[in-house]
Amino acid sequence: MTGFIQQIINGLSIGSVYALMAVGYSLVYSIMNFSNFAHGGIIMFGAYFGFFFMTLYKFPFSIAFIASGICAALMAILVERVAYKPLRDRRAPFLYFIISAMGVSIFLENIIIATIGPTFRTYPEVFSTQPIKIGNMAIGRIDLTMFIISAVFLVLLIYLIDYTKIGKAIQATSFNMKASALMGINTDFIILLVFGLGGFLAGLAGVLFGMKYTVYPQIGNITLKSFIAAVFGGLGSLQGAVIGSVLLGIIETITSGYISSQYRDLIAFVLLIFILVVRPMGLMGKVTEDKA
Amino acid sequence: MNILEVNGLTKQFGGLTAVNDVTFDVERGSITGLIGPNGAGKTTIFNLVTGVYKVSGGKIVFNGKEIQNEEAYKIANMGITRTFQNIRLFKKLTVYENILTACQYNANYSLFEAMIFGLVPKRFKRNSRFYREEKQLKEQAEELMEILGLEDRKNFIANNLPYGLQRRLEIARALALRPKLLLLDEPAAGMNPDETEKLTELIAFVRDKFDLSVLLIEHHMDLVMEICDKIVVLNFGCKLAEGTPKEIQQNPEVQKAYLGGGNNA
Amino acid sequence: MLSWYYLKGIIMLAGIYLLPVLGLSLLTGFTGLFSFGHAGFMAIGGYTTAFMMMKLKVPFIPAILIGGLFAALFSFIIGKLTLKLKGDYFCIATLGFGEAIRLLLDNIQYFGGARGWPGLPLKTTLTTVIIIDIIAVILLRNIIRSRHGRNMIAVREEELASSIIGIDTFKYKMISLVISAFYAGVGGGLLGTYLGFLQPKIFSLTRSTELTIIVIFGGLGSLTGSVVGTILLIALPEILRSFANWRLVVYGVIVVFIMIARPEGLMGGKELSFDIIRNLFRKRVKEVKAEGGK
Numbered sequence: 018m019t020g021f022i023q024q025i026i027n028g029l030s031i032g033s034v035y036a037l038m039a040v041g042y043s044l045v046y047s048i049m050n051f052s053n054f055a056h057g058g059i060i061m062f063g064a065y066f067g068f069f070f071m072t073l074y075k076f077p078f079s080i081a082f083i084a085s086g087i088c089a090a091l092m093a094i095l096v097e098r099v100a101y102k103p104l105r106d107r108r109a110p111f112l113y114f115i116i117s118a119m120g121v122s123i124f125l126e127n128i129i130i131a132t133i134g135p136t137f138r139t140y141p142e143v144f145s146t147q148p149i150k151i152g153n154m155a156i157g158r159i160d161l162t163m164f165i166i167s168a169v170f171l172v173l174l175i176y177l178i179d180y181t182k183i184g185k186a187i188q189a190t191s192f193n194m195k196a197s198a199l200m201g202i203n204t205d206f207i208i209l210l211v212f213g214l215g216g217f218l219a220g221l222a223g224v225l226f227g228m229k230y231t232v233y234p235q236i237g238n239i240t241l242k243s244f245i246a247a248v249f250g251g252l253g254s255l256q257g258a259v260i261g262s263v264l265l266g267i268i269e270t271i272t273s274g275y276i277s278s279q280y281r282d283l284i285a286f287v288l289l290i291f292i293l294v295v296r297p298m299g300l301m302g303k304v305t306e307d308k309a
Numbered sequence: 310m311n312i313l314e315v316n317g318l319t320k321q322f323g324g325l326t327a328v329n330d331v332t333f334d335v336e337r338g339s340i341t342g343l344i345g346p347n348g349a350g351k352t353t354i355f356n357l358v359t360g361v362y363k364v365s366g367g368k369i370v371f372n373g374k375e376i377q378n379e380e381a382y383k384i385a386n387m388g389i390t391r392t393f394q395n396i397r398l399f400k401k402l403t404v405y406e407n408i409l410t411a412c413q414y415n416a417n418y419s420l421f422e423a424m425i426f427g428l429v430p431k432r433f434k435r436n437s438r439f440y441r442e443e444k445q446l447k448e449q450a451e452e453l454m455e456i457l458g459l460e461d462r463k464n465f466i467a468n469n470l471p472y473g474l475q476r477r478l479e480i481a482r483a484l485a486l487r488p489k490l491l492l493l494d495e496p497a498a499g500m501n502p503d504e505t506e507k508l509t510e511l512i513a514f515v516r517d518k519f520d521l522s523v524l525l526i527e528h529h530m531d532l533v534m535e536i537c538d539k540i541v542v543l544n545f546g547c548k549l550a551e552g553t554p555k556e557i558q559q560n561p562e563v564q565k566a567y568l569g570g571g572n573n574a
Numbered sequence: 575m576l577s578w579y580y581l582k583g584i585i586m587l588a589g590i591y592l593l594p595v596l597g598l599s600l601l602t603g604f605t606g607l608f609s610f611g612h613a614g615f616m617a618i619g620g621y622t623t624a625f626m627m628m629k630l631k632v633p634f635i636p637a638i639l640i641g642g643l644f645a646a647l648f649s650f651i652i653g654k655l656t657l658k659l660k661g662d663y664f665c666i667a668t669l670g671f672g673e674a675i676r677l678l679l680d681n682i683q684y685f686g687g688a689r690g691w692p693g694l695p696l697k698t699t700l701t702t703v704i705i706i707d708i709i710a711v712i713l714l715r716n717i718i719r720s721r722h723g724r725n726m727i728a729v730r731e732e733e734l735a736s737s738i739i740g741i742d743t744f745k746y747k748m749i750s751l752v753i754s755a756f757y758a759g760v761g762g763g764l765l766g767t768y769l770g771f772l773q774p775k776i777f778s779l780t781r782s783t784e785l786t787i788i789v790i791f792g793g794l795g796s797l798t799g800s801v802v803g804t805i806l807l808i809a810l811p812e813i814l815r816s817f818a819n820w821r822l823v824v825y826g827v828i829v830v831f832i833m834i835a836r837p838e839g840l841m842g843g844k845e846l847s848f849d850i851i852r853n854l855f856r857k858r859v860k861e862v863k864a865e866g867g868k
Contacts, residue, residue: 051662099830104833112662113837116786116787116829116833117829117833119783119829120787120828120830124822124823125826127821127822131823241779248666279680280681286671293670294655294656294667361734361737381734381737382741385739385740390738393735397732397735399727399728400732402731409724410724411740413721413724413741414739416721418720423722427720428712428716442721443721446721485739
């Protein structure tokens with residue numbers, strides 16, 4: 018039984034970091050209606066920013082952490098300007114956005130391989146590896162930190178979206194961009210803001226991930242799973258992304274705990290197909306009928 | 310004899326009832342007008358008849374067969390086709406290709422036959438179904454272009470045509486199916502009086518030439534009053550009146566709805 | 575120095591990859607559906623072919639065709655489940671499918687798991703590749719120039735209008751998907767018997783994306799473009815081996831650039847057909863004659 022609770026706790030910890038990434042997919046989807054596959058690349062860069070801030074420049078963890086978030090946010094905004102803005106101006110079909118995003122993702126991953134190299138890099142030890150003992154259970158300090166930090170930032174994000182004026186503007190834009198623009202909302206700014214927010218959280222998630230595991234160029238492949246979580250919860254819904262992420266985290270840790278860690282990734286993708294077939298709008302998504 | 314019978318037709322979007330218990334007929338060979346203020350549910354009725362939307366309630370009978378649960382492409386193949394309010398051509402294809410694609414209805418050769426006979430010298434395939442039918446399709450497409458006066462624009466990209474000709478091309482494409490019932494959704498929208506005049510002639514001509522029935526949504530009252538045998542008036546999703554153009558013109562309810570009588574809004 | 579042996583290898587590789595690219599060209603370029611899972615179909619074709627040859631001793635050509643059919647069968651199931659989905663959900667589903675296939679193969683020890691399956695017979699020759707390529711191009715051209723191909727293009731251009739003129743849009747999407755998966759499967763079979771081994775890693779998401787990129791690079795709706803795109807994007811980087819690491823970086827830039835600046839791709843939906851060449855030639859002759867007459 019303690020084993021099971023242990024798995025749930027690990028699952029929550031991983032799931033909360035997935036959530037930090039998944040909300041980035043969801044935010045962009047809610048405004049621009051496409052899956053931003055470049056997000057994985059931003060997360061990977063976040064992990065590298067954190068790594069170099071801490072090893073090369075010897076920043077303390079907290080500063081390196083926030084700085085990585087900011088750098089990642091700027092990068093996300095840059096990607097938007099370069100790869101999506103021209104398409105937006107031309108009103109290109111959404112598939113062009115996806116392809117462009119894939120292009121960016123390939124570029125980001127491989128520019129790292131070509132310059133820094135494909136090697137795995139380990140973060141300096143920030144938190145002691147000595148776990149916290151509660152009864153029979155051992156909770157890793159990193160896992161606990163990951164959970165707490167992610168939870169704090171997710172709460173902040175949801176507060177920002179639900180209770181502030183700017184959040185209301187984001188919601189209005191996601192509901193109807195044209196009408197919002199007519200009502201005097203600067204939708205171009207909202208889009209930048211959404212990319213910035215998503216990018217910032219992606220940077221944080223990247224650092225947390227790098228700390229827990231290692232940093233390497235293909236880290237973006239792991240981030241695909243947070244995309245699955247976003248689809249699982251319902252693309253475009255923040256709450257859905259969080260719930261989907263936590264569920265996916267728990268499903269994964271239970272799979273690796275009780276079946277085999279070999280099948281952990283497989284389960285995630287099978288789940289993706291399953292959810293698309295059974296309930297494509299996800300757990301929290303809405304059913305819509307197109308108007309012809 | 311009626312070609313189309315709509316009986317108690319209802320469509321709800323969530324809580325909104327767009328079409329509410331509407332009943333009317335279209336007589337074979339007639340031109341029937343469907344009029345009403347914006348948002349009255351006219352285009353929704355077209356979408357229901359052509360299977361684009363699923364009906365919430367009621368029956369649609371075409372040629373004696375119930376079609377309200379059929380898929381759009383099957384309804385088209387039974388003989389109902391339409392044009393769209395916001396023209397939906399194959400924009401990047403030429404005039405000829407638009408019509409040729411729609412002619413496909415008249416051919417039966419299989420994918421396999423196409424793969425085998427596509428690139429074979431003529432003398433070997435002359436007797437194949439593929440060759441015969443392809444030739445026929447091309448002749449039909451040419452013929453339709455000629456009838457609708459589009460032959461000199463054969464290789465124009467549809468999107469580059471002037472507006473009036475785009476509407477004409479959409480009608481040509483619909484006619485390629487040899488329909489028994491043609492639904493026209495605001496064919497004269499955006500046309501000047503001269504173009505509208507020509508369109509009026511075209512609709513009557515097409516009806517006689519292709520031996521079909523027409524159901525027509527239109528705001529240009531001159532056109533409606535001139536060519537319709539019968540008019541159905543809708544308001545807020547419900548049928549308000551039905552009758553000959555003369556009857557409709559004198560109907561006080563209709564006048565109130567159109568002049569916005571105030572107390573019914 | 576480029577030896578013939580080396581050059582032959584590159585031509586064969588490009589010829590093999592041409593098959594999944596052609597398949598994807600039909601699906602994406604002519605039917606308007608995007609797939610990020612075609613490496614998965616290649617994997618199914620490759621492993622099925624290997625299984626047929628190694629375990630059941632089926633001869634080479636039938637084994638490859640069975641590989642293709644198996645990929646087609648899988649695509650049929652995927653299509654049944656997901657082709658009705660709206661928006662980018664179909665392409666997300668194909669992404670999930672492709673990755674699931676790769677991860678599944680990673681775990682099937684019978685096929686060698688993640689380490690791969692070595693010792694496959696090296697049956698693929700330059701002649702086979704070229705013959706299969708030519709057949710593949712001709713069949714595809716025939717499809718596209720028939721009413722069936724026109725129906726697919728109609729679905730790509732305007733789905734609602736297609737159904738209103740009597741085209742069963744679901745059926746044509748399905749036909750396109752199944753044919754494209756068959757092509758990919760045959761390509762996978764050829765690849766395995768060319769390399770002599772198979773590894774799930776070969777069929778990653780990046781590979782699927784690469785295939786889509788080639789199609790877009792060549793130009794959506796142009797078979798000629800797909801052929802030219804394959805030759806340029808598969809063969810060139812192989813020749814410039816020393817830039818291997820930068821190859822994908824350049825790919826990324828090219829993709830974004832094409833999307834922004836030239837979404838119609840290299841050929842812009844046009845075909846290079848014999849008619850065009852003939853016309854060009856005639857024009858030259860006329861010009862020459864006209865000049866001669868002066």
